[in-house]
Amino acid sequence: xIQGLKNKTTSRRNFLRSAGLTSTALFLGMYxxxxxxxxxxxxxxxxxxxxxxxxxxxxxxxxxxxxxxxSHRAEMGQGVYQSIPQIIAEELExxxxxxxxxxxxxxxxxxxxxxxxxSSTIRGSYKNLLKLSATARVMLIQAAANKWKVPLTECYAExxxxxxxxxxxxxxxxxxxxxxxxxxxxxxxxxxxxSEYKLIGKPLLRKDAALKTNGTAGFGxxxxxxxxxxxxxxxNPRLRGKVKSFDDSDARAIPGVKDVFKVTMKVxxxxxxxxAVVATSTWAALQGRKALKVFWDDSGFEHINSTDIYQRHxxxxxxxxxxxxxxxxxVNSIFSQASDKLDVIYQTxxxxxxxxxxxxxxxxxxxxxxxxxxxxxxxxxxxxxxxKEFNLPAEKVIVNMTFLGGGFGRKAFLDYPHxxxxxxxxIGVPVQVVWTREDDIMQGPFRxxxxxRCEGVVNxxxxxxxxxxxxxxxxxxxxxxxxxxxxxxxxxxxxxPYFDSIKxxxxxxxxxxxxxxxxxxxxxxxxxxxxAYESFMDELAxxxxxxxxxxxxxxxxxxxxxxxxDKLIEVSGWKNRKKNEGYGMAxxxxxxxxxxxxxxxxxxxxxxxxxxxxxxxxxCGWYVNPDIIKAQVEGSIIMALGAATIHEITFKDGLxxxxxxxxxxxxxxxxxxxxxxxxxxxxxDAGGVGEPGLPAFxxxxxxxxxxxxxxxxxxxxxxxxxI
Amino acid sequence: xxxxNVNNKNYEVDVDPNMxxxxxxxxxxxxxxxxxxxxxxxxxxxTVHLDSEAVRSCVTRVSRAEGQKITTIEGLSENNDHPLQIxxxxxxxxxxxxxxxxxxxxxxxLLRENxxxxxxxxxxxxxxxxxxxxTYLRIRxxxxxxxxxxxxxxxxx
Numbered sequence: 077x078i079q080g081l082k083n084k085t086t087s088r089r090n091f092l093r094s095a096g097l098t099s100t101a102l103f104l105g106m107y108x109x110x111x112x113x114x115x116x117x118x119x120x121x122x123x124x125x126x127x128x129x130x131x132x133x134x135x136x137x138x139x140x141x142x143x144x145x146x147s148h149r150a151e152m153g154q155g156v157y158q159s160i161p162q163i164i165a166e167e168l169e170x171x172x173x174x175x176x177x178x179x180x181x182x183x184x185x186x187x188x189x190x191x192x193x194x195s196s197t198i199r200g201s202y203k204n205l206l207k208l209s210a211t212a213r214v215m216l217i218q219a220a221a222n223k224w225k226v227p228l229t230e231c232y233a234e235x236x237x238x239x240x241x242x243x244x245x246x247x248x249x250x251x252x253x254x255x256x257x258x259x260x261x262x263x264x265x266x267x268x269x270x271s272e273y274k275l276i277g278k279p280l281l282r283k284d285a286a287l288k289t290n291g292t293a294g295f296g297x298x299x300x301x302x303x304x305x306x307x308x309x310x311x312n313p314r315l316r317g318k319v320k321s322f323d324d325s326d327a328r329a330i331p332g333v334k335d336v337f338k339v340t341m342k343v344x345x346x347x348x349x350x351x352a353v354v355a356t357s358t359w360a361a362l363q364g365r366k367a368l369k370v371f372w373d374d375s376g377f378e379h380i381n382s383t384d385i386y387q388r389h390x391x392x393x394x395x396x397x398x399x400x401x402x403x404x405x406x407v408n409s410i411f412s413q414a415s416d417k418l419d420v421i422y423q424t425x426x427x428x429x430x431x432x433x434x435x436x437x438x439x440x441x442x443x444x445x446x447x448x449x450x451x452x453x454x455x456x457x458x459x460x461x462x463x464k465e466f467n468l469p470a471e472k473v474i475v476n477m478t479f480l481g482g483g484f485g486r487k488a489f490l491d492y493p494h495x496x497x498x499x500x501x502x503i504g505v506p507v508q509v510v511w512t513r514e515d516d517i518m519q520g521p522f523r524x525x526x527x528x529r530c531e532g533v534v535n536x537x538x539x540x541x542x543x544x545x546x547x548x549x550x551x552x553x554x555x556x557x558x559x560x561x562x563x564x565x566x567x568x569x570x571x572x573p574y575f576d577s578i579k580x581x582x583x584x585x586x587x588x589x590x591x592x593x594x595x596x597x598x599x600x601x602x603x604x605x606x607x608a609y610e611s612f613m614d615e616l617a618x619x620x621x622x623x624x625x626x627x628x629x630x631x632x633x634x635x636x637x638x639x640x641x642d643k644l645i646e647v648s649g650w651k652n653r654k655k656n657e658g659y660g661m662a663x664x665x666x667x668x669x670x671x672x673x674x675x676x677x678x679x680x681x682x683x684x685x686x687x688x689x690x691x692x693x694x695x696c697g698w699y700v701n702p703d704i705i706k707a708q709v710e711g712s713i714i715m716a717l718g719a720a721t722i723h724e725i726t727f728k729d730g731l732x733x734x735x736x737x738x739x740x741x742x743x744x745x746x747x748x749x750x751x752x753x754x755x756x757x758x759x760x761d762a763g764g765v766g767e768p769g770l771p772a773f774x775x776x777x778x779x780x781x782x783x784x785x786x787x788x789x790x791x792x793x794x795x796x797x798x799i
Numbered sequence: 800x801x802x803x804n805v806n807n808k809n810y811e812v813d814v815d816p817n818m819x820x821x822x823x824x825x826x827x828x829x830x831x832x833x834x835x836x837x838x839x840x841x842x843x844x845x846t847v848h849l850d851s852e853a854v855r856s857c858v859t860r861v862s863r864a865e866g867q868k869i870t871t872i873e874g875l876s877e878n879n880d881h882p883l884q885i886x887x888x889x890x891x892x893x894x895x896x897x898x899x900x901x902x903x904x905x906x907x908x909l910l911r912e913n914x915x916x917x918x919x920x921x922x923x924x925x926x927x928x929x930x931x932x933x934t935y936l937r938i939r940x941x942x943x944x945x946x947x948x949x950x951x952x953x954x955x956x
Contacts (some may be wrong), residue, residue, distance in 0.1 A: 289830015
């Protein structure tokens with residue numbers, strides 16, 4: 077945590093200049109002292125530099141009163157660009173428009189984990205941000221009180237000023253920062269009550285919308301560096317093969333092509349081989365790549381077929397015991413005595429992330445220093461990895477985050493910055509590596525396809541025994557050789573309080589591997605587990621003859637969840653529905669936020685099924701901006717609709733069979749049902765927002781289709797038109 | 800040399816006449832608001848106007864654009880104040896934002912040709928533009944809002 081920095085004063089001055097700030101400022105940061113449980117607010121002025129705490133500025137106020145926040149997390153659509161300033165402005169008592177965001181460079185030592193994943197940006201940092209901002213406010217008020225020589229209690233802060241109540245005198249923050257920066261940092265500053273909030277909890281408009289409507293938002297692909305060249309790479313289409321040889325004579329004849337060479341990037345613990353074409357424009361690089369002839373050696377690994385994957389899943393689910401994730405009670409004895417037992421298999425597909433901004437990265441290798449710019453979800457991981465691979469100290473690897481044109485987990489990975497750095501090193505100039513849409517869809521890593529064997533017995537309206545066996549690739553296996561542990565996300569998506577009410581329960585992971593690389597995809601295992609667990613709950617409710625929501629409530633002894641389900645009943649008109657009218661529900665939990673949904677479907681006059689309406693109730697505890705939450709849940713539902721009914725990645729002879737949006741179709745505006753999102757109000761700690769809206773949708777949809785048609789869908793994706 | 804007129808400014812570009820307009824605009828002229836999404840006219844992220852008509856610049860050759868007026872997102876309005884841009888801001892439409900240059904350029908042609916679009920008209924006109932974040936419901940709402948602004952001759956909804 078603590079590390080000396082040679083010339084902190086210069087470094088701070090440079091930082092201020094680069095952020096467009098005046099040279100004197102109040103710098104406050106957070107750090108966790110060794111052995112302490114809670115983070116401390118520290119003044120990052122000169123004294124602290126002498127104490128040797130690495131500069132870690134999170135909030136900076138300069139003599140113009142300009143407030144700058146250094147965001148250590150990426151903006152990839154989830155709204156941090158708006159929600160973090162909203163938190164700061166609240167406790168600091170400044171106008172929202174005066175808070176500016178600067179994205180941090182990768183540096184895990186300074187900022188702690190920077191991975192924008194697990195829906196963790198707000199839930200992981202809001203307490204620190206509140207404390208930091210409130211501490212700054214108190215120091216500014218103290219500075220004013222000292223100047224006026226009046227008691228602190230006679231002063232208050234508002235809209236970037238400190239006022240002296242009795243006299244009406246005021247100072248703006250800019251006039252106070254020099255004095256405030258010399259004050260001792262107070263401990264345990266009192267934070268506002270929720271009822272006192274003026275900004276937090278309000279549906280304020282997004283600050284980044286302006287940049288995203290006139291073409292000025294800088295995404296990775298928009299990064300330009302003087303002298304930069306462009307590159308495309310023909311990578312092994314079977315993902316694991318080697319370059320046997322290549323003929324680049326035609327490629328080199330394309331005007332603009334500068335060089336062609338082999339490049340081998342790391343994909344987890346495997347090597348991905350390809351041939352890079354470097355040129356003066358993206359188009360020339362693409363043309364050169366098209367003219368290239370590469371001969372592959374595809375021996376030494378299995379060329380997998382999707383049909384075999386799911387057949388093997390079924391075989392091992394029927395014939396093998398798994399690694400035990402959870403075991404309580406005695407499932408086996410109940411199953412052996414039961415006259416009626418449900419025993420079914422659910423399946424979900426492999427998926428690509430297909431963010432609208434295809435993968436890309438700019439790297440500039442300069443012997444003793446590497447600089448990287450790109451749409452990067454985990455700049456600290458990239459810094460660590462590149463520093464090890466290229467044998468440079470971490471501080472010589474500078475990783476800059478641009479805006480991300482979507483991430484969904486894929487851009488937390490290290491392969492594309494690695495490949496870009498290798499290419500820049502070879503060619504000796506900065507280079508932007510552009511992945512085509514085909515590269516982005518076909519090269520993975522993919523969300524793993526999963527199969528679930530679900531067995532259950534109900535007795536007197538309650539679940540007596542429940543066994544879930546998973547088969548599918550474990551994302552952790554690519555980073556570890558340890559095969560002794562079950563998938564640690566085996567029950568992700570399933571509500572924890574179920575474990576208290578279902579006395580006999582067994583969850584097992586049956587190991588399964590293929591050469592296909594797999595990786596997090598929005599809401600991770602909850603995105604597939606949710607479908608199996610919550611569809612099966614619907615089957616159990618039916619077997620118990622119970623109303624699906626009442627059945628959940630009976631098995632969830634938890635007031636907060638009951639309130640959420642009651643809200644769902646109220647907003648969806650659940651109690652007024654008629655028998656088999658096409659209503660289905662599901663409730664899942666992801667990253668500490670349960671989300672409950674009702675889907676209403678009907679028969680299309682032209683055949684098939686139409687989704688009429690979706691109601692979603694999100695409980696993410698303490699929250700910042702309900703409009704951003706609603707947008708995230710709407711988007712999550714639409715992404716789930718695609719994965720449930722429109723797209724999947726399949727493999728034949730080791731090759732992904734989908735290429736671009738003409739065969740890996742996306743939901744379009746014509747596919748979207750009305751969606752109403754409701755956010756629960758309570759005082760619980762903040763949960764995730766960007767992902768938890770996704771998992772409940774597909775089971776709520778297929779449960780609704782069962783209600784309408786009696787047809788139980790156990791394999792995704794399926795076509796709504798063909799039911 | 801080919802002369803391209805982009806946002807009422809002439810650029811002399813020395814490129815293969817077969818180069819898609821997208822790459823000429825982004826890599827040669829240096830206007831990066833127009834986005835690459837698929838390269839095969841499937842997603843609409845690269846939509847620009849060619850003599851006021853929406854085209855997918857990823858499949859439109861530079862030779863075809865020569866002598867025509869090309870408008871990109873940077874030229875949609877002077878101050879980010881086209882009714883659609885105002886509506887997009889008022890409803891916080893963008894999430895990641897990557898597709899919205901193309902969404903706005905498609906919507907601008909719709910609104911010019913059909914000042915009072917129904918939901919169905921909007922769906923027809925916008926079905927070629929993919930948004931992976933799923934902002935479609937807000938896009939629809941924002942187009943209605945912009946239509947109202949345009950009708951009432953004011954800039955606020």
